[in-house]
Amino acid sequence: MLRKFHSWSGLMAALLVVLLSITGAVLSVNPFLERTQAKVAGTSSISVAELTGKIASRYPGAEQIQRTPSGSIIVYFTADGQTGADLINPITGKTIGTYSTSPIMVWVKNLHRSYLLDTPGRVGAGIGAFLMLLLTFSGAFMLANRLGGWRHILRPLQGSFKQRLHCQVGRVAVLGLLLSASTGLYMSAVTFELIPPHQSAEPAFPENVKGGVPASVDTLPALKAISVTEIRELIYPYPQDQSDVYSITTDQGRGFIDQATGELLSYQPYGSKQNIYEFIYKLHTGEGLWWLGLLVGLSALTVPLMTWTGIQVWWSRKKSATTIKNNTAARLADTVILVGSESNSTWGFAKTLHDALHLAGYLVHTTAMNSLASNYPHAKRLFILTSTYGDGDAPASASQFMARLEKITDMRQFPVAVLGFGDRQFPQFCQFAKDVEAALTAKGWPQLLPLDTINRQSPQAYARWGEAISKVLDSELTLVHTPVHPRSSTLVLVERVDYGMEVQAPTSVLRFKTPKGYGKGLLSRLLGHFLRRSGLPHFEAGDLVGILAPGTSVPRFYSLASASKDGVLEICVRQHPGGLCSGFLHALSLGDIIEAFIQPNPSFRPAAGKAPIVLIGAGTGIGPLVGFIRNNKAHHPIHLYWGGRCPESDFLYEAELNIYLKDKRLTELIAVFSRVSERSYVQDKIIVDGAELRRLIEKDAQILVCGGRNMAGSVTAALNDIIAPLGIDVLTLKAQGRYREDVY
Numbered sequence: 001m002l003r004k005f006h007s008w009s010g011l012m013a014a015l016l017v018v019l020l021s022i023t024g025a026v027l028s029v030n031p032f033l034e035r036t037q038a039k040v041a042g043t044s045s046i047s048v049a050e051l052t053g054k055i056a057s058r059y060p061g062a063e064q065i066q067r068t069p070s071g072s073i074i075v076y077f078t079a080d081g082q083t084g085a086d087l088i089n090p091i092t093g094k095t096i097g098t099y100s101t102s103p104i105m106v107w108v109k110n111l112h113r114s115y116l117l118d119t120p121g122r123v124g125a126g127i128g129a130f131l132m133l134l135l136t137f138s139g140a141f142m143l144a145n146r147l148g149g150w151r152h153i154l155r156p157l158q159g160s161f162k163q164r165l166h167c168q169v170g171r172v173a174v175l176g177l178l179l180s181a182s183t184g185l186y187m188s189a190v191t192f193e194l195i196p197p198h199q200s201a202e203p204a205f206p207e208n209v210k211g212g213v214p215a216s217v218d219t220l221p222a223l224k225a226i227s228v229t230e231i232r233e234l235i236y237p238y239p240q241d242q243s244d245v246y247s248i249t250t251d252q253g254r255g256f257i258d259q260a261t262g263e264l265l266s267y268q269p270y271g272s273k274q275n276i277y278e279f280i281y282k283l284h285t286g287e288g289l290w291w292l293g294l295l296v297g298l299s300a301l302t303v304p305l306m307t308w309t310g311i312q313v314w315w316s317r318k319k320s321a322t323t324i325k326n327n328t329a330a331r332l333a334d335t336v337i338l339v340g341s342e343s344n345s346t347w348g349f350a351k352t353l354h355d356a357l358h359l360a361g362y363l364v365h366t367t368a369m370n371s372l373a374s375n376y377p378h379a380k381r382l383f384i385l386t387s388t389y390g391d392g393d394a395p396a397s398a399s400q401f402m403a404r405l406e407k408i409t410d411m412r413q414f415p416v417a418v419l420g421f422g423d424r425q426f427p428q429f430c431q432f433a434k435d436v437e438a439a440l441t442a443k444g445w446p447q448l449l450p451l452d453t454i455n456r457q458s459p460q461a462y463a464r465w466g467e468a469i470s471k472v473l474d475s476e477l478t479l480v481h482t483p484v485h486p487r488s489s490t491l492v493l494v495e496r497v498d499y500g501m502e503v504q505a506p507t508s509v510l511r512f513k514t515p516k517g518y519g520k521g522l523l524s525r526l527l528g529h530f531l532r533r534s535g536l537p538h539f540e541a542g543d544l545v546g547i548l549a550p551g552t553s554v555p556r557f558y559s560l561a562s563a564s565k566d567g568v569l570e571i572c573v574r575q576h577p578g579g580l581c582s583g584f585l586h587a588l589s590l591g592d593i594i595e596a597f598i599q600p601n602p603s604f605r606p607a608a609g610k611a612p613i614v615l616i617g618a619g620t621g622i623g624p625l626v627g628f629i630r631n632n633k634a635h636h637p638i639h640l641y642w643g644g645r646c647p648e649s650d651f652l653y654e655a656e657l658n659i660y661l662k663d664k665r666l667t668e669l670i671a672v673f674s675r676v677s678e679r680s681y682v683q684d685k686i687i688v689d690g691a692e693l694r695r696l697i698e699k700d701a702q703i704l705v706c707g708g709r710n711m712a713g714s715v716t717a718a719l720n721d722i723i724a725p726l727g728i729d730v731l732t733l734k735a736q737g738r739y740r741e742d743v744y
Helices: 002-027 029-037 048-058 103-114 118-147 161-191 272-285 290-319 345-359 401-407 431-442 459-473 522-531 580-586 619-630 654-662 682-688 690-698 709-726 730-735
Strands: 062-067 073-079 082-088 095-098 231-235 245-250 253-258 264-269 335-340 364-368 381-387 416-422 452-455 489-499 507-513 544-547 556-559 569-574 593-599 613-618 638-644 668-673 702-707 739-743
Touching: 002 029, 002 103, 002 118, 002 290, 029 290, 048 062, 048 231, 103 118, 118 161, 161 272, 161 290, 272 290, 335 345, 345 364, 345 381, 345 416, 345 459, 381 431, 401 431, 416 431, 416 459, 452 459, 507 580, 507 619, 556 569, 556 580, 556 619, 569 580, 569 619, 613 619, 613 682, 619 638, 619 654, 619 702, 638 682, 668 682, 682 690, 682 709, 690 709, 702 709, 709 730, 709 739, 730 739
Parallel strands: 335 364, 335 381, 381 416, 416 452, 613 638, 613 702, 638 668, 702 739
Antiparallel strands: 062 073, 062 231, 073 082, 082 095, 231 245, 245 253, 253 264, 489 507, 489 593, 507 569, 544 556, 544 593
């Protein structure tokens, strides 16, 4: 519900909010520019009387003095029958330059306040401020929910580049946007008197004016008592009119001064409403707080970017919406599929299951978990496919499921299988799926299959789950889920290093480049040669490359051991018995080509900073870890724990790692092997080095783990034992963004 509100209100408010933000950002520069022209140092010790005395000697026709919120002093005067306005130095009284208001800034201010439409435009500006406030609040709450609560609001972001950019920019700008939107809305409410008037009545014109010969302005006692830093405006009396008075406005109030005696007359201090309004006005405009104006202006500049990324994310979600064909009515179905999804991705997997079951002859009804019916008369089996949102919460299409399940007490029960989708980087991995299964078990629902989980939407893991379903149903069922992938690139194998033949674990480091001139026009080839670019798509070590073996439709993903700036795309691949993609890659000869695409994986890479880094891997999991070390040009402390089989056969990257030890890109290498006389596994060495690792973690070390699921589980258990004395565990480190996994 919150997401729909945020999306639709954002789409409707886009133009209003973008105009307000851009014009507000432009106007925010004004206080800073005025401040650079103002001479404010030392003015607190100068009285208004002294200032007027200096002005009188240079501007005998002075009519009005103004002090801007930035501290600039402006003199309005008449000379030789012509009116003028000058900026002056309040200490010397000398002219700084002619003062004039920029017509462009006046136009921008009118556009900001009323969209150049007078009263209707002011209404629109008020609505725009209100919508910006709603969008900022709803976006902040959505982000908090997504990250697992307000205490995790600074947790590393997940998702596509546009999603992460949208959230990161919003996270940085949220306070500035809340300030500008709320203060703008208040000022609109004051304009239309939705809030009681803030201005006090003007002080009454004094009746006890002496009317004598005017004294010299620099001798007036009232002006001597007021500092230059307090004055806002001083209006001179009409010449030759002894009954007229000076009109003065200060930071505290307004009044009049007798030009003969210098006595302050009819002075009226500001009330609390006026003071509140002026404070809010200062916060909104930055006038008098130039540094705050710049910060709020920078926040406003993020609005066009967030509008663009927000529309892109909304459109991507809309395009990814899944249509289910051959969807049998609930009352007739023998098989029910319930889907819990936040961003539509789980629906794609549900459609694959639906189509496979339909093809096998089942009558399948697929719907959202929120649409759980009170009865399915003919159903014999139930599948629940659900993701998890935020800190173990239900996704959008399952937000009402638990409540509906609790209310339904007389539903006929039949076997159920729950499949959870998530990302192991999150502490509450597939937690909602676990909660759903627990609730169903508590109600006595029989189990069709044990709870299973899918990490990062793995098609391979989903296919394996499909094989389990086939056995249970005794049906030929193949779940081949093919998500939409980016356009692939053609790559040529230029180098390979082979290991592991002696221990029956053939492993190869494969390096690819873009074929010279392949698929490019003449101009692109010339530019690429001139700029010395590799032609590779952009990627970083730790990202994933998807490769399709000939005759297959499901890509196999490999962690990248290089960054595009290294000039090669490098992967480390072990050949698995019967593995289609690994067999295809191991059969490649130099010069052979493949088709591949990049899938960014920003959640698996070291965070910026000088904190120690502990890298843990086994087998081919060393690939991205070597990539991190290779690019450690700043020589941050990196400790590598890695496990292989035999040092003589499959010590992957041995020569390269020794180079990194010498040039300090790698601080420490701890390699263990399982096919030697003193066999050991990486988790064993972690336990042995527990005290040192605990010391590193106390120094805010971050840990990155890459390898098989069993190894990762053993490493987690070992680390939990090691850091238990610190009162934390691996889940704590994950929540802090200091423990990251790439597990396969």
